[in-house]
Amino acid sequence: MLHLLLLSLLFEDDSLLFITLEEHWLSPALDSATFSNIAFQLLVNGSNPPSFPAHLRDLGPLRLQNMTANNIRKQVVSHVTVPAALDSPESFTLANNQLAATISNNTDRFAAFAGLPMAQPEAAAAELERCVKELGFVGALVETHLANGTYYDGAAFYPFWAKAQELDVPIYLHPTLPNVGNVTNIGAGIYAPASPQDFSLFTAADLGIVAWGWHQDAGLHFLRLYSGGVFAQFPKLKIVLGHMGEMVPYMLERADAFLSPKNTSRLSLKETWAQNAWVTTAGFFSLNPMGTMLRNTAVDRIMYSVDYPFGNSVNGSMFMAELKTSGLVTESEWEMIAYKNAQKLLKIQ
Ligand SMILES: *[C@@H]1O[C@H](CO)[C@@H](O)[C@H](O)[C@H]1NC(C)=O
Ligand SMILES: *[C@@H]1O[C@H](CO)[C@@H](O)[C@H](O)[C@H]1NC(C)=O
Ligand SMILES: *[C@@H]1O[C@H](CO)[C@@H](O)[C@H](O)[C@H]1NC(C)=O
Ligand SMILES: *[C@@H]1O[C@H](CO)[C@@H](O)[C@H](O)[C@H]1NC(C)=O
Ligand SMILES: *[C@@H]1O[C@H](CO)[C@@H](O)[C@H](O)[C@H]1NC(C)=O
Ligand SMILES: *[C@@H]1O[C@H](CO)[C@@H](O)[C@H](O)[C@H]1NC(C)=O
Ligand SMILES: *[C@@H]1O[C@H](CO)[C@@H](O)[C@H](O)[C@H]1NC(C)=O
Numbered sequence: 001m002l003h004l005l006l007l008s009l010l011f012e013d014d015s016l017l018f019i020t021l022e023e024h025w026l027s028p029a030l031d032s033a034t035f036s037n038i039a040f041q042l043l044v045n046g047s048n049p050p051s052f053p054a055h056l057r058d059l060g061p062l063r064l065q066n067m068t069a070n071n072i073r074k075q076v077v078s079h080v081t082v083p084a085a086l087d088s089p090e091s092f093t094l095a096n097n098q099l100a101a102t103i104s105n106n107t108d109r110f111a112a113f114a115g116l117p118m119a120q121p122e123a124a125a126a127e128l129e130r131c132v133k134e135l136g137f138v139g140a141l142v143e144t145h146l147a148n149g150t151y152y153d154g155a156a157f158y159p160f161w162a163k164a165q166e167l168d169v170p171i172y173l174h175p176t177l178p179n180v181g182n183v184t185n186i187g188a189g190i191y192a193p194a195s196p197q198d199f200s201l202f203t204a205a206d207l208g209i210v211a212w213g214w215h216q217d218a219g220l221h222f223l224r225l226y227s228g229g230v231f232a233q234f235p236k237l238k239i240v241l242g243h244m245g246e247m248v249p250y251m252l253e254r255a256d257a258f259l260s261p262k263n264t265s266r267l268s269l270k271e272t273w274a275q276n277a278w279v280t281t282a283g284f285f286s287l288n289p290m291g292t293m294l295r296n297t298a299v300d301r302i303m304y305s306v307d308y309p310f311g312n313s314v315n316g317s318m319f320m321a322e323l324k325t326s327g328l329v330t331e332s333e334w335e336m337i338a339y340k341n342a343q344k345l346l347k348i349q
Pocket of ligand 4: 087119120146148150
């Protein structure tokens with residue numbers, strides 16, 4: 001109860017302030033493809049109540065009530081991670097249409113990021129364009145690599161990056177599920193225990209996903225895009241990294257020292273970070289990574305997000321309340337993080 005009192009004091013006008021950007025939903029079109037993945041099942045079963053799938057599938061009362069109770073005015077909704085569909089343009093078309101239709105009666109509370117068939121970069125570019133121009137989506141949230149481990153720094157993906165730059169919409173690089181064998185092959189997988197009594201497969205899934213693997217993997221992808229010259233080729237790209245920047249802020253100076261070319265015609269990693277990257281707090285509700293990030297990332301690039309329904313919106317509100325009185329940001333910087341940066345990046349109200 002104390003935290004509710006604190007929140008009501010901090011968010012005095014009781015208004016719906018926040019805009020959040022990493023908020024997931026499960027489309028009927030991709031339901032079985034998502035839940036058939038054992039790593040996904042382990043993630044869901046290991047740390048969530050039985051009601052979790054219902055929250056993930058809902059874009060109505062359950063979610064709206066949760067948003068309202070936690071000062072969230074608008075969620076930018078995206079599909080939950082589904083590596084199996086990356087080479088199925090038809091599935092994503094269906095899912096994007098379902099998302100657009102479901103939120104069409106409620107555009108003051110919801111906006112959308114497209115899901116894209118990244119295994120077919122030209123089809124992904126076309127679907128991005130359709131979603132932005134015809135469905136009014138504000139960008140895309142994509143799996144950070146293909147099912148076979150391919151990242152998007154190769155020339156095959158240039159048509160996709162060219163389209164994102166041309167449309168001037170952000171691409172949110174979201175972690176994707178690890179190769180299942182690395183979670184479940186006891187004694188062999190990089191996240192699996194050496195033997196069954198050491199730790200459970202739920203813990204293995206957490207190591208590979210939310211507790212570590214996801215984040216280093218998505219951070220690596222940003223460094224690969226930089227190293228592969230994607231930002232040199234498409235200097236106006238807007239990349240969003242969730243989860244407090246997917247470890248990049250913590251590593252930025254060291255990675256910059258090794259990866260930035262001596263060739264001065266290309267921007268350094270730190271310059272690229274300043275020019276092409278935005279970050280969200282999704283699911284990370286601690287001032288420690290936030291403090292690190294505020295020291296090397298411009299405050300107009302940092303945006304609040306919950307990671308609903310995986311992240312807990314109450315913990316998110318508590319974090320934003322803590323941030324407000326932490327001395328790390330001014331009142332107007334706090335408002336930028338809470339919603340103004342998102343309005344500007346996504347061109348929404
Ligand atoms: C997760 O829970 C569902 C529903 O209870 C069950 O069908 C599935 O087998 C479980 N999977 C794992 C890997 O625990
Ligand atoms: C919009 O439609 C969805 C799904 O049909 C429903 O759950 C939701 O309550 C509706 N929202 C409003 C504001 O009418
Ligand atoms: C929704 O919000 C309530 C409190 O407002 C919280 O306890 C609950 O865990 C949230 N549910 C989900 C699925 O995030
Ligand atoms: C990975 O998958 C993509 C899409 O199916 C394919 O184009 C590519 O050749 C594959 N790469 C490897 C190394 O197998
Ligand atoms: C771990 O994943 C890689 C692909 O990312 C795969 O080649 C390898 O076989 C996997 N290891 C196990 C033990 O399944
Ligand atoms: C410097 O980098 C640019 C852009 O990547 C490249 O076109 C050029 O060839 C490089 N010059 C040298 C001397 O390496
Ligand atoms: C929310 O915060 C509580 C108390 O710090 C913690 O026990 C819980 O794990 C947090 N939940 C999430 C989903 O972060």
